[in-house]
Amino acid sequence: MSAADKVKPAASPASEDPSAIAGNISYHAQYSPHFSPLAFGPEQAFYATAESVRDHLLQRWNDTYLHFHKTDPKQTYYLSMEYLQGRALTNAIGNLGITGAYADAIKKFGYELEAVAGQERDAALGNGGLGRLASCFLDSMATLNLPSWGYGLRYRYGLFKQRIAKEGQEEIAEDWLDKFSPWEIVRHDIVYPIRFFGHVEIAPDGRRKWAGGEVLSALAYDVPIPGYKTKNAISLRLWDAKATAADFNLFQFNDGQYESAAQLHSRAQQICAVLYPGDATEEGKLLRLKQQYFLCSASLQDIIFRFKERKPDRVSGKWSEFPSKVAVQMNDTHPTLAIPELMRLLMDEEGLGWDEAWDVTNKTVAYTNHTVLPEALEKWSQAVMRKLLPRHMEIIEEIDKRFREMVISTRKDMEGKIESMRVLDNNPEKPVVRMANLCVVAGHTVNGVAELHSNILKEELFADYLSIWPKKFQNKTNGITPRRWLRFCNPELSEIVTKWLKTDQWTSNLDLLTGLRKFADDEKLHAEWAAAKLASKKRLAKHVLDVTGVTIDPNSLFDIQIKRIHEYKRQLMNILGAVYRYKKLKEMSAEERQKVTPRTVMVGGKAFATYTNAKRIVKLVNDVGAVVNNDADVNKYLKVVFIPNYNVSVAEVLIPGSELSQHISTAGMEASGTSNMKFSLNGCVIIGTLDGANVEIREEVGQDNFFLFGAKADQIAGLRKERENGLFKPDPRFEEAKQFIRSGAFGTYDYTPLLDSLEGNTGFGRGDYFLVGYDFPSYIEAQARVDEAYKDKKKWIKMSILNTAGSGKFSSDRTIDQYAKEIWGISACPVP
Template identity: 45%
Template sequence: MSRPLSDQERRRQISVRGLAGPENVGELKRGFNRHLHFTLVKDRNVATPRDYYQALAHTVRDHLVGRWLRTQQYYYEKDPKRIYYLSLEFYMGRTLQNTMVNLGLQSGCDEALYQLGLDMEELQEIEEDAGLGNGGLGRLAACFLDSMATLGLAAYGYGIRYEFGIFNQKISGGWQVEEADDWLRYGNPWEKARPEYTIPVHFYGRVEHGPDGARWLETQVVLALPYDTPVPGYRNNTVNTMRLWSARAPCDFNLKDFNVGGYVQAVLDRNLAENISRVLYPNDNFFEGKELRLKQEYFVVAATLHDIVRRFKSAKFGSRDPVRTSFEAFPDKVRAKTCRKHPKTSVPELMRILVDEEKLGWDKAWAVTVRTCAYTNHTVLPEALERWPVRLLETLLPRHLQIIYEINQRFLDRVYAAFPGDHERLRRMSLVEEGAVKRVNMAHLCIVGAHAVNGVAQIHSDILKNSVFKDFYDLEPKKFQNKTNGITPRRWLLLCNPGLADAIAQRIGEGFVSDLDQLQKLRGFVDDESFIRDVAAVKQENKVKFAAFLEKEYGVRVNPASLFDVQVKRIHEYKRQLLNCLHVITLYNRIKKDPSKPIVPRTVMIGGKAAPGYHMAKMIIKLVTSIGDIVNHDPAVGDRLRVLFLENYRVSLAEKGA
C-alpha cells in the first residue's frame, strides 16, 4: 500500500489542478520573513518552530486586517441592523487553518512554506486551542460567528477572555486528572487589545431613590478591557468581530489603604477583581450558584450592553437623529441574543440603562427591551437552569433585584388578567420562587423579557412548548419558535477531511462549501462506481492515518480495516456512555463464548471530559479505561475488538479526523 498523502501534499495537488485559486506565494514568503525579523526579532539561525508558527500567523493576519477595517467601515456607512450574540462560552479552537481556508490562502501558504523548507502540519500543531467553552454550547457559538460572517451579516460575538480555558485532561491509572489550560502563555497573535473602549462595571453598593430616579451608589468597580479577534467569512471579504472582555482592577483599587501602610496588600487585592476573567467554569450542564459565576455573567452583560449603546449612539448620523437619541430606533438597529444559562441578566441590565441612565419611562424602556432581546434555550435538564438566590442578587446587584421585582409584579398582573383566579398558575410562572431559599428563576425572566424564544431542534422546541415552559406558551404562543442547529462545513469538511472535500468538488464543484444544499447533487452519483471507489479510498486513507496517530499517541495498535465506533461528548449520565460500555462488554463476552464465530472487527473510541466535581462521570471514564485494559490485552480477542479512551479530546483533535 502506498503511503497516505499528508493534508499539505493533498492541498498542493488540489492547487495544481486548479480547485483552489492561485495565491501570491512570493508575497507570502516575504511577509513570513518580514514578521520573523521585525515582529519576532529572530533569524533562521535561532528561530524555533514556535517562532515560525508566530511568523506564519502574523502573515495570514495581515491579509485579514484590510478586510476587517473595510467591513467595519461598511457597517458604519450603511448602518445595518446588528446582531449581538452574548455567551459565556466561545469554543473557537484553532484559528490559523480555518482563517487560511476562509481567505483562500491555504494552498499558497502550503507552497510558500514548502519552498522555505518548513512543514505546515508541524506548525499548525503548535497553535494552542482557544478552549473557551465546555462543549456543544461553546462550539455552537463559534459556528454561529463563522456562519454569520459567511452570510455577510453585521454580527458580533461577546464573551469573556478567560486566562485559563477548559482544563487539559490527563488519564492517570485510568482516572481523569485535570491540569490548567494556560493557553495564553505564549501570547495570542490573533487578538487586538482595545484599551480605549474599556468600560467600568459595578458591583455591590446600595440604591438611593430620589426625584431624578434611582442611583446606584458606593459600588465596587471592575474595568472590562476588550480584546478583539477577527472572524472571517468564507471568501466574501467580510470579517466580523468577536470581542472578549478581560477583568482589570482600576488603578485606585483599595489604594486608600496606602495611607495606613497597606500598599502591598492593596495591590495584591487587585486579584479579587481580576479573578472574574481568570477561569472558565468547567461545567456545561449543571448550575452552580457561585458568586463568581454571577459576577462573570453580569460582567460580560454590563460591558457588552454599554458597548452596544455606545455604538448605537455613535453610528453615522446617530447623534443628530432625534429618533435615534430617544431610543425608539434601538430595536430596529440592535438584536441581542442570549443563550441558555448564560447572560440572562441582560434584561434587567438593559432596563437599568434605559430607565436610570437614559431616563426613559418604564413602559417605553420595557417595550424597547422586549423588542431587542431574544432567548435561546439549549437544555431541558432541570439542574442546568439558573435559579439565583435572592440574597446573593440583593448583595451583588441590588438595583437589578429591584428591577426584577417590578418586572415580576407587572407580569403577574398580566397573567392574572388572562387567567383570573388561577393562583397556582401565578405561582408556577412567577419569576421569584418561594421556598426555604427564595430564588429568581432566570429562564422565566428571559422568556418574559424577550420577543422570541427558541429551542435548538424541533423536538426540543416542542418540549419547551408542551412541557417545560407550557404556561408561558399558553400566554404568548407566537413568542415561541424553533431554530435547528447546523454545522460549520468549512471546519468540519473542508478542513478536517480535505480528501472527501476534494472527491466531492471534482464531481459537483466547490459551491457546496458555502451552500450545503448543493450536496444534493451527489444523488446523481449514488451508483457511480468511480465516485464510490474514491470515497471508500479517502475513508480508508483517513483511517490508516488516524490509526498511525493512535499508535504514536496512545501506544495502541488498531486495525485500520475495522469499524471505527466513536462516541465523543461531555461525559455525563444523560449522554449514555454507560450504555456504550455495556455494549462493548456484550461484544467481548460473545467473542469469548464463541471465538470461531465471525464478527466485524470493531475499534470503539470514547472521548470527552468530566466536570471535575462530577464523581459519576469520572467513574464512567474509569470504567471505559478498565474495559480497555481487559479487552486490549486479551490474546483471544486479537484485533477484532479494541477499546480506547481518547484523552483530552478537543477541537484540534477533531481536526485530525477523530
C-alpha cells in the first residue's frame, strides 16, 4: 500500500501537527520518488520522513543565512578533514522539538519512529575522536546561535565497514551514499576552480601568478545543522570534486579512446573517493595532499566570497577588516594549507603586499593540536609539495626564512634551537615541511584539548615557541553534545534526570546536573536509576546477540572499551586482564567461583587497515571470546565480546548500557579522549589512568567515583629509561597472562610478534614502549576494587549518579563558548 493511500499528501508540514506532518511525509513519498509509489516499507518511510524534516531545516537554514548576511557578524569557519555525524533524523527532530509530533505522524503509517530512524545509514566521514569532536562542535555552535560554519569533504566512501572473519578484521567500503543522503543539498551555484601542479610566472602587473597544471572544480553540498531549541540552523558545507564538459575530450572519445577522453573526470573522482586513502605509495601521499589542498582552497575562496558578498562596498582596500569578520580554526594540521592559500589569494589575487597579507592571515587562523605522538605530526615532502603546489611552496619558504631571521635578530639566546623550530626541515636525505611548526608560526592561537595535554604542549612539544609567544598557547578542554549523548540516546535516564531536577534545561545548561548530587543517597532515585540502567543493558544485550550471536547476561557487570584500536590506548592490557581473570576462574573451585562478580567484557573499534599490531589485537579479543564464551565451567562469570563495526550509532546503544568503561592509555599519550565524557555522563564509572581528560573527569566526579591506576605522565620517560637499562622486573601475573596466550590456549594463531612487542628493553616492539607491563599489576588491582565495589549495589548506583552529576563541565557548549570568547572573538547572532 502506498503512503498516499494511508494519508492524503500535502506539500507543507505544520510543525507541531501530526496530521499535517503525515501529509507532508506522504507528499514526499509521492513527489520525491526514489522508490516505487506502490510500496511504502520502512526504508521508504525513512527517506520520506527525512525529506519532510529537511523542509523544516531548510526554512531555518535560509533564515539564518539571511540573518547573518544582514547583520554581518564576525563568523567562524571550522576546517576539518573529518566529521563523524552519525545518523541525523532523531537528532534533527529532537533539536527542533518535534519528536512527539513525528512519532505520532509515523504511527499513522503503521510504523514506530525508532524503527524508521534505524533505517538511516551513519555518515561516517571521519575516523575517531577528532571527527566526532567536529560534529559535536557543530551542534553546539548552532545551539549557541553562533555565526559559524563547518567545512569538510564529501567522501564517497567514508570510514570502512568492519567485518570480523576467521582471519580477523576485514574492511569493506562504506557506501553511505548508496541510495542518497536526504540531508545534503547540492549547490550548483557554488563552484570554485582548484588548481594542481603547474608553475609560477610573473604577471604583467608584477604579481606572482600560479598558472598551468590542471584545474578541477569544487562543488558545494550543504548539510543544515539545527541548534537545540533555537531558530538557527548553520551549515556543514562539504566539497565534492568535479571536472567540466570542457575537460571532456569529445574528439578522443569518438576515436574510441574512452579512458583518456575522460582523464580529468576520473582524476576528479579520485579526490573525494575515500577518507584516508592508503599513503604507503607516492601516489597515495600525493592524493592525500590533494585532498587537503582541495578543502582549504575551496573553503577560503568561499569565505572570501562571503566577506565580499556581505558588504560589496568594502572590497577594495579594506582587507585589514577581514580578521574582524572571519576566524578560521584548523582542526589539527590537516588543513594547514589554509595558511599559504590565504596568503596566495590575498597577494596574488587581491594584490596585497607580504606584510599586509601576513598580518591578515596571522590574525585570522588558529590551530588545535590533537596529538603529541611524534609519528602523528604531519610532515610533507618538500619535493611533492613543490610539484603539486609550486606557489604555496614559495610562500612556505618565505615564511620559514622570515621566521628564522626574526629569531636570529631578536633572540640571540635561541640560536641553537632554530633548526628544530623552523617550518622547513632541510635534512638532505628527506627535506620536509613540518605542518605543526607552520601552524604555530602562522596562527594567532594554538590550543590543546585537555589541561594535561595543553601543559605538555607548552612544556614539551612547543616549549621553545612559548618563550617567543607566551600568550599564543591556550587550553580548551574537549566536550560532547548532551543532546545526542544523553537526551536522545538515553531517553530513560534523561526522563529521570528531568524529573529529579524538575526541569529539562540541563539539556542546554549541563552544569545543572550537579543538582543530582543531593539525591545521591535517595532510595527512590536509586530504584529508578537502576531500572533505567537495566533497560539500557537489555537493549545493549540484544544488539550484541544480533551482531555476534553471543548471549550476555544483563545482570553481569558491563565493562566496555570502545575506541580506535591503537597500542597507546592499550586494548592489549584489557585483554591480558581478561585472560588473567579467565585463568584464575579456571583454577577456582565451583564454590569459590560463586563469590565472583560476573562480568561481560566488551571491546569494539576499528584498526587502520595497514596497522598490523592493531589488527592482531582485534583477532586476539575475538579468539579469547571464542574460548571463554564456550567454556561451560566459567562462562556464567565471564564473557568476552568483540563488538564489530563500532560507529556512532553503535556507541549510542553501548554507552547508555555501560557500567564500567576503560580509558587506560599510557599517561601523556591520549590528548583528551571524549568517549570517557560520554560514559561518565551516562552514569558509567571509569577505570583509567591519569591521562587526557580523565584527569579533569576524576576531579569533577570525585576521586571515590573513579578507579585510578597506573604511572603518571611525568614518570613515563624515566620508566622507559629504566627499561632500556634492563632494570624492569615484570610482575608474575603479567608473565602468567602472556604465557597462557603463548601456550595456545586461544587457538593456533601465532601471537608471538604481538606478545614480543611487550618484551625486551629496546628493539623489536620498542621494548614495551607503551608500558603495559609496568601498569599491569596496578590495573589488575584496580579491577579487583571494581569487583568489590560492584557487589555493593547501593554504593555502585551512588557512584553512577555522581558520575552523571559531575559531567556538566564536559558539555561541548562550554567548550565552544570558550573558543568563541577566547579564540574567535565572535558572539551569538540568534535569528529573531
